[in-house]
Amino acid sequence: MTPARNGLTVWTPLPPERNGIADYSAILLGGLAAHYDCRVACDDWLGLTPAGIAVVDPALAHRGAGPRVLHQIGNNPGHGFVLHGLRGMPGVTTLHDPGLLYLHETMGAAGATIRAGMAAALPGLAAVYGRQHREHGIQTRANHLLFDLAGEVLARSRAVVVHSAYARNRLRLVHGPAATAHVAVIPHFVPPGALPDRAAARARLGLPQDGFLVLTAGFATAVKRFDWLIEALALAIGQGAALRWIHAGAERPEEYALGAAIAARPAVAARAHVTGYLDEAALDDHIAAADLLVNLRFPSGGESSGSLARAFAAGTCCMVSDTAAYAELPRDAVLHLPLTGSVGLLAEALCAMAAEPARAAAIGALGRRHAEAEMALPAVAARYRDVIEESLGRPVAPDAPREVVSTLVLEAGPRLLARDLEAVLAGRRGPCRLLLAVPDLAALADLTLDRPGLLGDLLPLAARLVSVRVEAAPRPGLLLDLDLGGAA
Incomplete structure (x- = not known):
């Protein structure tokens, strides 16, 4: 047995x-x-x-x-x-x-809670860099990097x-x-199993079998240094490099206006394409089809990269910033780009590899060998x-005490309106707990089925939903933890 x-x-x-x-x-x-x-x-x-x-x-x-x-x-x-x-x-x-820090903000954590977390780790820096958040509610890029x-x-x-x-x-x-x-x-x-064959991937994508392909992947953000890459591509193209660039991922214009940056460089725009978000199979095809994956980060918080791991598995040559976690990768398995003089050095590398793609292929083969030895899924699991x-035997710290707030009760039925909730919350600020009470859980199920957008319809714009859970006793209903602003 x-x-x-x-x-x-x-x-x-x-x-x-x-x-x-x-x-x-x-x-x-x-x-x-x-x-x-x-x-x-x-x-x-x-x-x-x-x-x-x-x-x-x-x-x-x-x-x-x-x-x-x-x-x-x-x-x-x-x-x-x-x-x-x-x-x-x-x-x-x-x-x-x-x-x-961004996770806590999107969860609706109170300002005082966020500042307490900043100060607990780096009290001296929090006193200086937390001032804008404390006095004006402004969160800076420096805060997201430091705390x-x-x-x-x-x-x-x-x-x-x-x-x-x-x-x-x-x-x-x-x-x-x-x-x-x-x-x-x-x-x-690295993902288990073999990634697509380069020739087959290019055929599926409608790409020519020859020609040097530079790839970037994932969500387009400022720290991936597309500004450096676009300038380097313009220099390399101006020097006669025969290459094209695909960004295999979605643009986030609120973080980095990639499309506008590309359009500002007509020579680059003529050889560039942004795919939008790709599913796993399409992303694998793009990585396997590429000659060079450019995966830059500056400043880096030590984050990892799934697209880099996929490129290792495909034997695609990778270029990374010589900083943070990327600096730990073997020097023969990837190309490390220094943080000083990056644009000029990147342009030189693009010209050299586009002229002799076998050099990139040789580095990619060494990257795959490193991945097979150190990053195989069974070994990681x-x-x-x-x-x-x-x-299993290690104790953990007790859960942080939560601020105790009184619970407001509002009878919830099929005719409940937003103005009913506004009346209950009128004049309140800061953390608030509200029970949308129902006769029993069957009534709650009926209510949520009849009105699937219930909370979105009811909550005022100033109220941030921190958490929601179903309560069975002492009174059944939906228990909402809200942040009404104005506290801290």
């Missing part, structure tokens, strides 16, 4: 959410399934998992859960429910990006996984050795297993 295997509950977003960590988690689950009976707590019950792995409602994840829990947390709105899960079910946390707000994750996790020594050392510098003694480094894995098992 085969002995029963231990269960593992994984809190994470899942595909089809447009979130690189969702893709990471879906693939990692396939590796973890070799060691555990996995299930996933996800706020999208239609999330995609490997065969045989169930998705459970985060509100019910505690039922039948054992001590083995893994949280996947990144710095974007898709991970708010994971942070809530960590508060209730401590376990191992993969911290994909230590800079969690990670990872203290709660470190305290509530039995172990924390990061993808580079740089990320571990950064946490240690900010939070101290004692608070980070349980941080382990596990590299980003086994290291996760070791961290999870070793963490």
Whole structure:
């Protein structure tokens, strides 16, 4: 008789959410399934998992859960429910990006809570750089770079996984050795299985078999230094380099106006294309078809890159910034671009490799060899297993005390209007707890089915929804935690 295997509950977003960590988690689950009976707590019950792995409602994840829990947390709105899960079910946390300030903002954390997290890690800097936030409610780019707000994750996790020594050392510098003694480094894995053949990928994409293709990937943001790349491409094209550039990803004009920057350089625009968001198969085709993946970061917070791992697996030559986690990659496996004189050096490299593509192919082959030795999924999953098992006896800090606020009650029925809620909230500021009361849970189910956009219709613009949960007793209903502004 085969002995029963231990269960593992994984809190994470899942595909089809447009979130690189969702893709990471879906693939990692396939590796973890070799060691555990996995299930996933996800706020999208239609999330995609490997065969045989169930998705459970985060509100019910505690039922039948054992001590083995893994949280996947990144710095974007898709991970708010994971942070809530960590508060209730401590376990191992993969911290994909230590800079969690944006996550807390999008979760509706009160200003005082955010500033307390900033000051707890770097009190001297918080006194200076937190002034604009404290006095005017303005969050600067410097704040997002300097303050990670990872203290709660470190305290509530039995172990924390990061993808580079740089990320571990950064946490240690900010939070101290004692608070980070349980941080382990596990590299980003390469996807299992072979990526597409270069010729076949180009054929599917309608690209010519010859010609040097430069690729960038993912969401277009300022830290990926498209400004450097566009200027370098213009220089290289002006010197006669025969190449084309594709950005395999979506533009985020509110962060970086990529289309406008390309249009301002007509020579580059004639050889450039932005695909928009791509599914996994299309992204793999673009990476396999490329001669060079340019993956720059400055400034870097120590984040990892799924597209870089895919390029390693495809044997595509990669160019990275010589900084942070990227500086740890073997010098023969990637091209490292210095942070000084970057534009001119990048232009020189583009000209040289476009003239002799075999040089790029040779570097790509060494990158694939490195990935096969250090980043294979079974090895990464086994290291996760070791961290999870070793963490089981480690205590965690008690959950941070929550501000106690009185609960307002509003009878919720089919005729409930926004003005009814406005009347209850009139004159209130700061944290607020509101119960939309119903006779029983059956009535609540009927109400939410009849009015699926209920909260969006009811809540005033000034009210930020921090959390919502179903209450069965002492009075049934929807319990809302709100931030009405004006506090702190």
